[in-house]
Amino acid sequence: MEKHVLFTIFGATGDLASRKLYPSLFRLYKRGQLAEHFAVIGTARRPWTDEHYREVVLESIADLANDKRQAENFARHFYYQSHDVNDASHYVTLKNLGEKLSKKYETLGNQVFFLAMAPQFFGTIAEHLKSEHILTGAGFERIVIEKPFGESLKTATELNDALQKVFREDQIFRIDHYLGKEMIQSVSAVRFANPIFEAVWNRQYIDNIQITFAEAVGVEERGGYYDHSGALKDMIQNHVLQVLSLLVMEKPAKFDEASILREKVKALQAIRKYSHEEALQKFVRGQYTAGELDGQDFISYRSEPNVAPDSRTETFAAGKFLIDNERWAHVPFYVRTGKRMTEKGTRINVVFKKDPGSLFDNAEQNVLTIYIQPTEGFSLSVNGKAAGSGFEIEPLRLSFRHDTEYLGNSPEAYETLFLDVLNGNGMNFSHWEEAKRAWELIDVIREAWDADKSPLPEYAAGTMGPQVAFDLLEKDGRAWNWTPDVWYRERGLLK
Ligand code: BG6
Numbered sequence: 001m002e003k004h005v006l007f008t009i010f011g012a013t014g015d016l017a018s019r020k021l022y023p024s025l026f027r028l029y030k031r032g033q034l035a036e037h038f039a040v041i042g043t044a045r046r047p048w049t050d051e052h053y054r055e056v057v058l059e060s061i062a063d064l065a066n067d068k069r070q071a072e073n074f075a076r077h078f079y080y081q082s083h084d085v086n087d088a089s090h091y092v093t094l095k096n097l098g099e100k101l102s103k104k105y106e107t108l109g110n111q112v113f114f115l116a117m118a119p120q121f122f123g124t125i126a127e128h129l130k131s132e133h134i135l136t137g138a139g140f141e142r143i144v145i146e147k148p149f150g151e152s153l154k155t156a157t158e159l160n161d162a163l164q165k166v167f168r169e170d171q172i173f174r175i176d177h178y179l180g181k182e183m184i185q186s187v188s189a190v191r192f193a194n195p196i197f198e199a200v201w202n203r204q205y206i207d208n209i210q211i212t213f214a215e216a217v218g219v220e221e222r223g224g225y226y227d228h229s230g231a232l233k234d235m236i237q238n239h240v241l242q243v244l245s246l247l248v249m250e251k252p253a254k255f256d257e258a259s260i261l262r263e264k265v266k267a268l269q270a271i272r273k274y275s276h277e278e279a280l281q282k283f284v285r286g287q288y289t290a291g292e293l294d295g296q297d298f299i300s301y302r303s304e305p306n307v308a309p310d311s312r313t314e315t316f317a318a319g320k321f322l323i324d325n326e327r328w329a330h331v332p333f334y335v336r337t338g339k340r341m342t343e344k345g346t347r348i349n350v351v352f353k354k355d356p357g358s359l360f361d362n363a364e365q366n367v368l369t370i371y372i373q374p375t376e377g378f379s380l381s382v383n384g385k386a387a388g389s390g391f392e393i394e395p396l397r398l399s400f401r402h403d404t405e406y407l408g409n410s411p412e413a414y415e416t417l418f419l420d421v422l423n424g425n426g427m428n429f430s431h432w433e434e435a436k437r438a439w440e441l442i443d444v445i446r447e448a449w450d451a452d453k454s455p456l457p458e459y460a461a462g463t464m465g466p467q468v469a470f471d472l473l474e475k476d477g478r479a480w481n482w483t484p485d486v487w488y489r490e491r492g493l494l495k
Helices: 015-030 050-060 067-073 088-104 118-132 153-164 182-192 222-248 257-270 276-282 404-408 415-424 432-451 467-474 484-489
Strands: 005-010 038-044 080-081 111-115 141-145 172-174 207-216 283-289 292-293 296-298 316-321 333-338 346-353 369-373 377-385 393-401 458-460
Touching: 005 088, 005 467, 015 050, 015 067, 015 415, 038 088, 050 067, 050 080, 080 088, 088 118, 111 118, 111 283, 118 141, 153 432, 172 415, 172 432, 182 222, 182 369, 207 222, 222 257, 222 316, 222 333, 222 346, 222 432, 276 283, 276 292, 276 316, 276 432, 283 432, 283 484, 316 467, 333 467, 404 415
Parallel strands: 005 038, 005 111, 038 080, 111 141, 141 172, 207 333, 283 458
Antiparallel strands: 207 346, 283 316, 292 296, 316 333, 346 369, 369 377, 377 393
């Protein structure tokens, strides 16, 4: 169904807008979900013309546009307005343009504001949208914001208070793009559509769960941001804890936003908040030094552009979360994420307990793996009998991957999330209660690390992280369950 809507993008000249927003809007346009009745106002400080803006939009969708006329028709819906977010008079100009476009495109008063800029401006923008009467209540009015949502519990609370003076929680869409990914959404399908898994989804059968978010890239051009953030805030506070809560939560009463949110918040509340001492024992960090992989040389993190030469920012973080509830008592949830690791791979491994009464000494633990990216699918490792005379047990793997053609047609994370915003569906967004609890858990670790002046562990670029991350599991008599993605390599798809 075609949507009637006026988008206003703050930060329209930025990288995020070109890389993610315009292509996602274009995908919705190609699918007919946006057609005649939408317009986009792009704002930023630079004095661009509509023509120039449209060229930028066209360039950003060049890869997706196989029909030039279609792309041009799409770009014609874009208007540029130079804007200083702190200047109240600029909002009057914006309001006038919005009213004109809303009439021209019959957008029915529906408005979506996308804040693709630094969080310190969120409060000012929200306030002005209200004080200058850009918000009229004529149609739906929703605000979409990107991470980082604050830098600590304190700053996140301030940010949230400022937004909630103007918008209700159900009008605020905090993007966590992992929640738009196909396989993250599949976690609930695996758990709740398969009694064989849900029946064993507890401490009686599960030994530990491992979540790895490995990246092969370094910090790229984002050194300025990353050096103030680090892996803990960049990935664990948001994406990793979101995934963790989906794995930990109890079965919701219904498969809807409110029921799932209730369970996710309960799950996050049940994660143990550590003392400083515990945080130092249970979380480790590392920073990449120069390294080499597949014949390619990589520079150290400290030599990357816009990174302080004596930076102590972690490019890798790993740790153990414990959940204090009946289902999960004593089951460790190991998490790790880092830049410049051996390969890009986001995976969840659910490692089942050994059968204490097993007839076979060499039977391996069953492992259910959910492959989130770059390949998407599942595998289950089981034990079978090796063919031949005698009786040897050998590990086998039942494996399923979505084929790339099927995935090529499935929507991209941002596109899914945009459509959810237009439908007013907040199921795949981060809510305040979740963000708040995540900061409570993360702040302790951050503070413990900041106070700890011992040398920062290092790992060579192209490896799976510092030794301390392996020691973390070894201390518990366990090991990371990770082999390079064989399926991926066999098809020559590993870059
Ligand atoms: C972002 C982080 O949220 O997620 C980046 O800021 C990271 O540092 C990115 O590279 C990873 O996302 P994806 O979709 O490429 O796995």
